Amino acid sequence: MSILKLEGISKTFGKGTGMVTALDGINLSIDKGSFTTIIGRSGSGKSTLLNIAGGLLIPDKGQVILEDIDLYVRKDKELARIRRKKIGIVFQAFNLIPEFTVLENICLPSYLDQSKPNMKFIDEVLEIIEMGDKKNKYPHELSGGEQQRAALARALSVKPDLLLADEPTGNLDIKSGEQVIDALQYCYRIFNQTTLLVTHNLEIAGQSNRVITLQDGKIVSDSVGEMI
């Protein structure tokens, strides 16, 4: 069953001779409970695609349907609410709030939504990603890999329908990067978390159950395999 559909998505940046076509007529359907990786050279449109899928960037053309919701016909305030409730995003830069502890950072999406954080679920996530003993630390007291795992727990805290991760290992050394990917995969397996991951790392891509390759803003291959 499809949870996310991108239909005829195009996006350009700039004007005239400086115009860049970042995405060119993308059609894509993501199944509930799948782990999909998007690969492609630098500049092929991966982040643009993820940002559009995540309700963060308005496409020039096309529709993004999350479950039955057409994201970009919604007013800004409603789109922000849908995003907070239904989409978790992990960025390359961890984007934690330095003045808040790990737990406060994780609870933030719920507080912004004026709802009570699901502490039982948050504790379960923290245990799975081996961050249970770090919840009262501040971001500056953590390694890069731990900060990224805290950002992952924050993204998962509202049990999002869709988890998006844009080069989550890009700022990390190999070992920390592997731990973050392991954490993503555990959460996929244990919570059946629908995940869409952008990476340059072909080894990581090979472990997902679908790999989509972008080139010059177009999908040039889409292969389905077994999740390792």
Ligand SMILES: Nc1ncnc2c1ncn2[C@@H]1O[C@H](COP(=O)(O)OP(=O)(O)OP(=O)(O)O)[C@@H](O)[C@H]1O
């Ligand atoms: N805000 C922007 N303003 C102007 N051009 C942009 C902007 N964002 C992206 N682009 C351009 O759109 C194209 C696609 O960029 P995008 O960041 O989606 O690629 P990417 O595949 O994620 O690259 P990377 O792997 O280097 O992160 C590139 O040519 C990029 O320069």
